Amino acid sequence: MPSGIVxxxxxxxxxxxxxxxxxxxxxxxxxxxxxxxPKGRGKIIQPSEIKKVxxxxxxxxxxxxxxxxxxxxxxxKSLNPEFFIVVAxxxxxxxxxxxxxxxxxxxxxxxxxxxxxxxxPIQWALIKGEKITGVTTMLMDEGVDTGPILxxxxxxxxxxxxxxxxxxxxxxxxxxxxxxxxxKMRKGNIIPKPQTGEPTYAPQLKKEDxxxxxxxxxxxxxxxxxxxxxxxxAYSFLKxxxxxxxxxxxxxxxxxxxxxxxxxxxxxxxxxDGLIKILLIQPEGKRxxxxxxxxxxxxxxxxxxxxx
Numbered sequence: 001m002p003s004g005i006v007x008x009x010x011x012x013x014x015x016x017x018x019x020x021x022x023x024x025x026x027x028x029x030x031x032x033x034x035x036x037x038p039k040g041r042g043k044i045i046q047p048s049e050i051k052k053v054x055x056x057x058x059x060x061x062x063x064x065x066x067x068x069x070x071x072x073x074x075x076x077k078s079l080n081p082e083f084f085i086v087v088a089x090x091x092x093x094x095x096x097x098x099x100x101x102x103x104x105x106x107x108x109x110x111x112x113x114x115x116x117x118x119x120x121p122i123q124w125a126l127i128k129g130e131k132i133t134g135v136t137t138m139l140m141d142e143g144v145d146t147g148p149i150l151x152x153x154x155x156x157x158x159x160x161x162x163x164x165x166x167x168x169x170x171x172x173x174x175x176x177x178x179x180x181x182x183x184k185m186r187k188g189n190i191i192p193k194p195q196t197g198e199p200t201y202a203p204q205l206k207k208e209d210x211x212x213x214x215x216x217x218x219x220x221x222x223x224x225x226x227x228x229x230x231x232x233x234a235y236s237f238l239k240x241x242x243x244x245x246x247x248x249x250x251x252x253x254x255x256x257x258x259x260x261x262x263x264x265x266x267x268x269x270x271x272x273d274g275l276i277k278i279l280l281i282q283p284e285g286k287r288x289x290x291x292x293x294x295x296x297x298x299x300x301x302x303x304x305x306x307x308x
Contacts, residue, residue, distance in 0.1 A: 004029040014087035016175035105140040114199035117145035124202035126227030135174040137181040148192035162229040214258035218274030246280035263300035267291035
């Protein structure tokens with residue numbers, strides 16, 4: 001008889017899937033998550049979100065430093081699991097691990113594969129201005145998000161969405177898809193399908209990816225701001241002060257790229273095509289504030305000062 005599930009996951013995105021499995025009464029043999037890491041300004045060692053859930057529910061937990069560790073692989077084999085469920089674990093599983101479960105390794109990916117393979121599909125879908133994204137369950141192979149597709153579900157991207165809000169939305173819908181996938185796999189109602197179409201890629205974001213180029217269009221800058229929140233955050237410089245741009249709005253109009261044309265009750269900046277109204281902004285080392293609050297503490301000359 002199948003003995004249960006081993007769950008691999010690390011960040012907040014993986015939490016709804018693990019909780020859904022627990023709620024359904026699935027036997028969780030083991031939870032695998034990444035080692036505790038320093039986070040925040042104080043660089044305090046913190047457990048992953050999945051570790052917190054595993055401890056809260058009293059689930060067996062392991063945090064291997066090296067995924068190819070022989071003792072770790074032996075312990076996985078000894079469990080004789082039915083499935084591995086992998087949700088944003090953060091490391092590539094080698095062939096020796098992929099071959100362990102009786103019915104395969106199921107991965108939940110936050111895009112409509114083969115679009116946006118890689119570590120940051122939610123962020124890049126927003127940055128590229130997509131109107132629709134989704135979630136995919138697939139059987140894992142040795143490639144990065146290249147395995148055959150099991151199920152997919154489309155999700156509309158709202159204009160108000162940023163990477164944080166869209167991630168929450170997709171994590172909940174993804175958890176439902178994981179449960180549906182397991183049920184259909186057990187009943188033999190899914191035929192894995194090879195990925196078709198031209199793949200696109202979503203590499204891990206770097207801090208410098210948040211730098212705003214005011215010579216881009218207003219809509220591109222708007223999408224960059226959405227896609228890079230909460231990390232690394234879109235940023236620019238005003239009089240040598242580095243500021244994070246948290247939320248914006250696109251307006252019609254024209255002005256020189258980066259030029260501040262309004263700085264009284266609102267903050268409006270020129271781009272290559274259209275205008276950007278800054279709604280929320282964060283000076284370095286300070287809290288997020290409205291544009292009006294930001295303006296009130298500074299002397300900004302309309303039509304002269306620019307973001308760079």
